[in-house]
Amino acid sequence: MQGYDLTPENTLKELACYSWTQPDPEGSQVTELEKGKVLFLPHLSFDLSAREQVLLDVSRVDPKRKNISYNPQIGRLTGVAYQADCTAIETLLSRHYQSCKTLVTALLPEYQQYLHSPVNTLRLHPVAAWRKSSSWRKDDSRLHVDAFPSRPMHGERILRIFTNINPHGEGREWRIGEDFPQLARRFYPHLGGYSPLSSWLQHLAGITKRRRTHYDALMLRMHDKMKSDEHYQQQGLQLSFQFPPGSSWICFSDQTPHAAMAGQFMLEQTWQLPVQGMKHPEYSPLRVLESLAGKALL
Incomplete structure (x- = not known):
């Protein structure tokens, strides 16, 4: 799998954004985001009282x-x-949610009418603590793309806005992996088949909130294969990056391989985005996997 050069320049796009209401002078950042880049806003802090x-x-x-x-x-x-x-x-999380909504209007205006199912999260534990207490499958310090065992996405995207609110000067350290098309080509041959009957029975038993599609099965297996593959965790294409306190960053966490290695205290806003709400749906994990499978996966 030659030809892909993993560098900060093709992995992150730095934006000179100092306000949650400030549009980027370059215009919408949707295309860069949909290609799998992390939008890095080093000056976008969220001040706490x-x-x-x-x-x-x-x-x-x-x-x-x-x-x-x-x-x-x-x-x-x-x-x-x-x-x-x-x-x-609740006041803190509501305020961050409203700020993130305003940021989407400024940077990603095409998504406003499509984003749904918002969840805002306050992460207080140090990464090192939950690394020790998690199984490999739940250990988010292992390089992975997001997929949820009980919440099938049916092809929808997972958009996340992160803000480092650490008051002690500690950065949030991430590992960031290769682009999704190369990742998919690497793991697809090892992801196995799909059983509609098993999917139906899991939903009937309450294991999943809705039926797991072929796409969801592939994404969940890719998540698990990535995390369980020690050679890939150590030797796979990746780079390390520190998101300093007072900074924010945005990515599609179902597309950009990532692993949290260090840090404490973070706010995180999550939305779901239908593929039809994308400017370039061909970049979505759904379309990439369908191209490898040679058929529809929903």
Whole structure:
């Protein structure tokens, strides 16, 4: 698999954005994002009030949960350890969600009418802590693309906006891997077949929230194959990058191979995007995998 050069220049696109409401002078960044690049906004910070700074403590997370999550459409907050913190945490996450919506309007205006199912997440644990306590399948310090065992995506994209809110000067260290077409060619021969009956039975038993399509089965197997392949984790094409505190970054996490290696305290906004909402649907994992399979996967 020759011909692909993994460099910061073809992996990240740095934007001179100082405000959540500021359009990029170069115009929409949709094409760069859809090609699999990470949009890096080194000057886009999200300032916390003194009361919100106090919330940056792992004891605020329910011990049974990995993170605190907020669904702004229904006002549902989960993962908070103490009821007394709920109002302040909900206010913080709602404010970040609104800022991210404004940012999409400025940088990715084509997506406004298509994005849905927003979830905002407050990550308080240090990466090193959950690395020690996770199985290999749940260990996000292993290079992977996102795919959810219980939540089939039916080809829809996973768009994420991350913000490092660490108050102690600690960066968020990522490993970033090769582009998705090359990744897919590498793993597709090892992903196995698809059973519609098994998919139907898993949904019937409540294992999945809806039927797992052939596409979902392939993405989930790719996620697992990547994480379980020690040689790939160590020797696969990848580069390391530090996202400093006070910076934000955007990517399609189902397309860009990534692994969180170090850091603590982060805000994360997630949306789903239908393939028909893309400017270049041919870059989507769905279309790339369909080209390899030679057939529709939904």
